[in-house]
Amino acid sequence: MDHFLYRDGALYAEDVPVADIAAAVGTPFYVYSTATLLRHYQLFDEALAWGDHLVCYAMKAASNVAILKTLAEAGAGMDVVSGGEYLRAKAAGVPGSRIVFSGVGKTEEEIRLVLEGGIRQINVESEPEMQAISKVATSMGVSVPITIRVNPDVDAKTHAKIATGKSENKFGIPIARAREVYAMAAALPGLEVVGIDVHIGSQLTDLTPFELAFAKVAELTEVLRADGHTIKRLDLGGGLGIPYSRSNEAPPLPSDFGAMIQRTVGHLGCEIEIEPGRLIAGNAGLMVTQVIYVKSGEGRDFLILDGAMNDLIRPAMYEAHHDIVPVQEPAPGVEQHTYDIVGPVCETGDTFARGRNMPPVAAGDLVAFRSAGAYGAVMASEYNSRPLIPEVLVHGDQYAVIRARPTFDEMINRDTIPQWL
Numbered sequence: 528m529d530h531f532l533y534r535d536g537a538l539y540a541e542d543v544p545v546a547d548i549a550a551a552v553g554t555p556f557y558v559y560s561t562a563t564l565l566r567h568y569q570l571f572d573e574a575l576a577w578g579d580h581l582v583c584y585a586m587k588a589a590s591n592v593a594i595l596k597t598l599a600e601a602g603a604g605m606d607v608v609s610g611g612e613y614l615r616a617k618a619a620g621v622p623g624s625r626i627v628f629s630g631v632g633k634t635e636e637e638i639r640l641v642l643e644g645g646i647r648q649i650n651v652e653s654e655p656e657m658q659a660i661s662k663v664a665t666s667m668g669v670s671v672p673i674t675i676r677v678n679p680d681v682d683a684k685t686h687a688k689i690a691t692g693k694s695e696n697k698f699g700i701p702i703a704r705a706r707e708v709y710a711m712a713a714a715l716p717g718l719e720v721v722g723i724d725v726h727i728g729s730q731l732t733d734l735t736p737f738e739l740a741f742a743k744v745a746e747l748t749e750v751l752r753a754d755g756h757t758i759k760r761l762d763l764g765g766g767l768g769i770p771y772s773r774s775n776e777a778p779p780l781p782s783d784f785g786a787m788i789q790r791t792v793g794h795l796g797c798e799i800e801i802e803p804g805r806l807i808a809g810n811a812g813l814m815v816t817q818v819i820y821v822k823s824g825e826g827r828d829f830l831i832l833d834g835a836m837n838d839l840i841r842p843a844m845y846e847a848h849h850d851i852v853p854v855q856e857p858a859p860g861v862e863q864h865t866y867d868i869v870g871p872v873c874e875t876g877d878t879f880a881r882g883r884n885m886p887p888v889a890a891g892d893l894v895a896f897r898s899a900g901a902y903g904a905v906m907a908s909e910y911n912s913r914p915l916i917p918e919v920l921v922h923g924d925q926y927a928v929i930r931a932r933p934t935f936d937e938m939i940n941r942d943t944i945p946q947w948l
């Protein structure tokens with residue numbers, strides 16, 4: 528559920544007409560709804576209310592500092608995967624005690640950065656990384672709480688590019704080797720083992736793979752405790768999917784997810800962390816673009832938009848579906864038209880949808896991509912020298928530009944010309 532609804536014939540973001548924002552900031556742009564972000568965070572928070580827990584928003588989904596601050600003020604922690612994300616979380620006012628550090632290749636510089644600034648825990652992904660953390664922590668004379676990310680070898684049944692929990696994926700240590708690696712952690716200085724971490728993939732639309740993975744984590748908890756390790760915290764990752772198509776998808780709800788967690792690991796008395804990204808931000812954002820041309824091709828009509836693959840890469844990268852709707856509400860009963868919906872970038876991959884049925888639109892009309900809040904703006908580039916598009920945050924009847932569109936000069940002046948030219 529979100530707060531992007533038609534009202535009096537026009538698409539609104541909460542209480543603001545989307546067309547008003549377009550008139551003020553120009554197209555294309557991203558717009559996020561505060562109420563939707565908060566609602567999604569709260570659904571997870573309530574789903575885990577049966578026990579000690581922290582919902583750590585996986586900020587790689589949408590990392591604008593204003594979004595982070597919105598969630599942090601509601602009580603969210605953050606899951607960060609780089610030094611840059613850590614500094615963004617800090618800039619949003621998130622205390623280190625609510626930040627967890629994930630990611631397969633943490634550098635010594637990044638490890639030092641988070642140890643200096645304070646960190647709730649580091650989720651360790653490999654033995655060499657564990658040694659690096661131990662070395663940095665020891666050199667600073669501190670001890671850092673860690674979990675070890677185990678790879679449970681379950682099939683997340685999601686797109687291959689976002690499955691992370693099979694043994695062939697680069698993430699975590701094989702669960703079969705966990706005892707050995709925990710023993711190594713216990714022997715290294717500067718590390719305080721506090722728990723286990725797992726994250727099996729993204730856009731999962733069925734709870735079964737989660738349940739299989741969490742059952743393995745529960746078993747491992749007992750084994751590691753018997754070995755003498757302290758396992759008081761379970762970080763169960765993110766990955767719960769969202770409905771990208773209103774018409775035919777109904778993924779499990781956060782409440783189902785929370786109940787399943789209670790069923791599989793609730794008896795262990797551990798503090799639970801989860802790291803949802805997409806479910807918090809995905810349906811809290813639109814990408815709004817304008818139709819430049821409608822071009823009639825051989826047996827098909829192309830809708831050529833001013834938004835492109837560099838602004839929203841998910842269709843090109845993951846064959847992802849986004850519902851695309853006119854900002855002006857179509858008349859009831861209007862006959863659908865079939866379009867190939869494309870951007871202006873010089874790549875055939877710059878195609879958002881083929882053979883898409885939607886209400887007819889004309890040049891100059893605004894169209895909105897739904898479910899564009901996660902893995903949208905954060906994955907944008909300036910390919911074809913198209914400046915990064917602005918981000919706007921709505922709160923009730925107010926809105927603010929939370930990242931401005933760079934001017935062409937700003938974009939070009941980031942390049943420097945060597946002295947020999």
Ligand SMILES: *Cc1c(COP(=O)(O)O)cnc(C)c1O
Nearest residue numbers: 585629729765766802803804805
């Ligand atoms: C990407 C990622 C997440 C968030 O995944 P979503 O599908 O957006 O919920 C959580 N944890 C880790 C370690 C990740 O890499």
